Each structure stands twice: as C-alpha cells, then as structure tokens.
Amino acid sequence: MARHPRLALPGYPHHVIQRGNNRQPIVQDESDRKMLYSLWLEESQRHKVAVNAYVLLDNHFHMLLTPPSEEAMSLMMQSVGRTYVRYFNNRHHRSGTLWEGRYKSSLVDSEAYLLTCMAYIDLNPVRAGVSDSAEAFNWSSYKHLIGQKIDKLVTPHALYWALGNTPFAREAAYAEFVAGGLSAAIEKDLTESALKGRVVGRTEFLKSLQKTTQRQILPQKAGRPFNKPPKA
Numbered sequence: 001m002a003r004h005p006r007l008a009l010p011g012y013p014h015h016v017i018q019r020g021n022n023r024q025p026i027v028q029d030e031s032d033r034k035m036l037y038s039l040w041l042e043e044s045q046r047h048k049v050a051v052n053a054y055v056l057l058d059n060h061f062h063m064l065l066t067p068p069s070e071e072a073m074s075l076m077m078q079s080v081g082r083t084y085v086r087y088f089n090n091r092h093h094r095s096g097t098l099w100e101g102r103y104k105s106s107l108v109d110s111e112a113y114l115l116t117c118m119a120y121i122d123l124n125p126v127r128a129g130v131s132d133s134a135e136a137f138n139w140s141s142y143k144h145l146i147g148q149k150i151d152k153l154v155t156p157h158a159l160y161w162a163l164g165n166t167p168f169a170r171e172a173a174y175a176e177f178v179a180g181g182l183s184a185a186i187e188k189d190l191t192e193s194a195l196k197g198r199v200v201g202r203t204e205f206l207k208s209l210q211k212t213t214q215r216q217i218l219p220q221k222a223g224r225p226f227n228k229p230p231k232a
Contacts, residue, residue, distance in 0.1 A: 006105055006197060009212070010069050013052055013108045013157060015117050016077070017194045019060040019100040026059055026088070026098060033139055035087055036061075039080045041153050046079075047072040050155040053118040055140040057128060062121045064108070066157065077103050106193040107209075109201025113190075114159045117200070118145070119178045120190050127187065134178055142178070147171035 008014060020026040027033045033056060040063075044051050049072050053064040067073040085098045108117050122142040125131035134142040144151035145160065147167060156170075163173040193200045199209060199217055210217040 006074070007107055007199065007217075008067060008070050008073050008105070009107060009209075010067055010072075013064050013066045013110050013114055013117070014073060014105045015108055015121075015190065015194045015200065016063040016065055016073075016103055016105045017060065017191075018077070018081075018103040021097050021100045023059050023100075024098075026061070027056065028058075028092065032088065032091075036080075036084055037139075037153065039084055043076045043079045044153065047076040049073055049076050050157070051141075051153050052114075052155060052157045052160070053121045053141040053145070054153065055121050055124045055137075057125065057130065057139075062124055064114075064117055064121060064157075065105075066155075073105070104195050104197065106190075106197060107199045107201075109199070109205040110157065110159055112202050112205065113200050114157055115163075115174070115177055116182065116186060117190060118157075118160070118174075120182055120187060122178055123182065145171065146175045 018026075027036060036056065040051065040054070043049075044065075048068045050066040051063060052066055053062075055062050065073050065076075067076075081099060081103070088098055089095055108114060118141070122134045122140050122145070125137040125140065126134060131137040134140065135146070135148070141151060141154045143149045144154045145156065160170065160174065163177075164170040190200060192198070199206060201209070206217050
C-alpha cells in the first residue's frame with residue numbers, strides 16, 4: 001500500500017513527533033543527546049527550517065518546525081534520522097531500526113494554536129513524569145523562551161515576539177502562559193492530530209487551507225456518499 005503523503009506547507013508551523021521503536025530509548029546518555037541536538041542544529045540551518053520549540057526525552061521527541069518549502073522539513077528529518085541511527089548503532093553496538101516508522105506531523109493554525117502547541121511541547125517532561133517543572137528540564141526550548149539561556153537551535157515564531165515589546169515582557173508572558181497548563185482534552189487533541197496527520201486549527205482556517213491543496217483537510221461527513229437513484 002502506498003504511503004499517505006504528509007501535508008507540509010511552507011510558512012506554517014508543523015508539530016512533529018518521532019518515537020523510538022517499541023518505545024525503546026533513542027538516547028542513552030548526554031553524549032547521545034548532544035549528538036542528536038547537533039544534527040538538528042546543522043540540518044535545520046542547512047534546510048532553513050525554523051525550530052520554534054522542541055523537547056528531547058529518552059524515547060521520543062517533539063518539535064515545532066516552520067519550513068520554507070514543501071520538501072525542506074522532510075529533507076531535514078530524513079538526514080537527521082539516517083545519520084543519527086548510524087551513529088547510535090555504532091556507538092551502542094546494535095543494528096536495525098531505531099525509529100517507530102516515519103516521523104509524524106500535523107500542520108498548526110498559528111493564530112489559534114501556536115502558543116498552545118509550544119506549551120504542550122515544553123510541558124512534555126512534566127506530563128511524562130520525568131521533571132517537576134518545565135524549567136527544571138534541560139533538553140527543551142523552554143529555558144531559551146523564558147530568557148534563562150541562549151539556545152542556538154531555537155528560532156522564536158513571530159507570535160512569540162508579539163507577546164511583549166521587550167525581551168523581559170515576552171519571557172514573562174510565555175512563562176505565565178505555560179504555568180497556566182493545558183487541559184487533558186487539548187493535550188489529547190494535539191497528540192492525536194500529529195500521530196494521524198490532521199491539521200490543528202479553527203474551522204475557518206481549515207476551509208481557507210482546503211482551497212490551497214488537493215489533500216483532504218476538512219472532516220468528511222460520516223456514512224456512505226448519497227447516490228441519486230437512476231431515472232425510470
């Protein structure tokens with residue numbers, strides 16, 4: 001069966017999830033984390049893909065990526081994936097696949113969901129029970145976005161910049177937004193949308209997006225299509 005092509009459109013943020021095969025670790029120590037991070041940095045710069053947010057856990061990662069072209073995000077992820085698997089297998093004396101299939105992604109309605117998706121990513125360590133707070137976790141975009149460190153990988157989205165007129169105002173506003181948390185329903189929707197390749201957005205956004213692509217964006221009506229009976 002032919003693989004369903006991903007929807008990837010230039011200028012829009014995309015929520016990306018990549019998991020380890022059978023939920024196995026994709027990093028085993030700080031050296032692995034640094035290697036994967038360096039590949040993200042190198043390939044995102046090479047393909048001019050903006051990394052708006054990210055988090056790296058032991059057996060999976062999330063990223064919010066804004067590509068400049070339809071193929072840029074895929075080229076970045078494929079290059080990182082191939083190089084990292086060779087490195088990981090050689091270093092840990094293993095063979096075979098590391099990833100749970102292809103990476104999953106969903107296009108995000110930035111006006112309505114960008115900050116929510118960023119918070120979802122930065123809160124992932126808390127949700128997974130590996131950190132007491134987003135601030136206490138080192139391998140995410142959160143500390144950069146609240147001004148606690150400079151992270152070369154992160155390119156804040158324009159809507160993040162709109163949070164305030166000064167760096168302090170933006171950082172404080174984002175920290176407050178993340179501190180507010182997310183509902184279980186929102187978390188579930190963002191996860192399932194990425195895993196199923198659905199667009200995350202308002203109805204009017206979906207309708208406008210549908211006009212730009214042949215891909216099915218709007219939800220299809222349930223049931224079989226109605227066929228008029230033949231004339232007698």
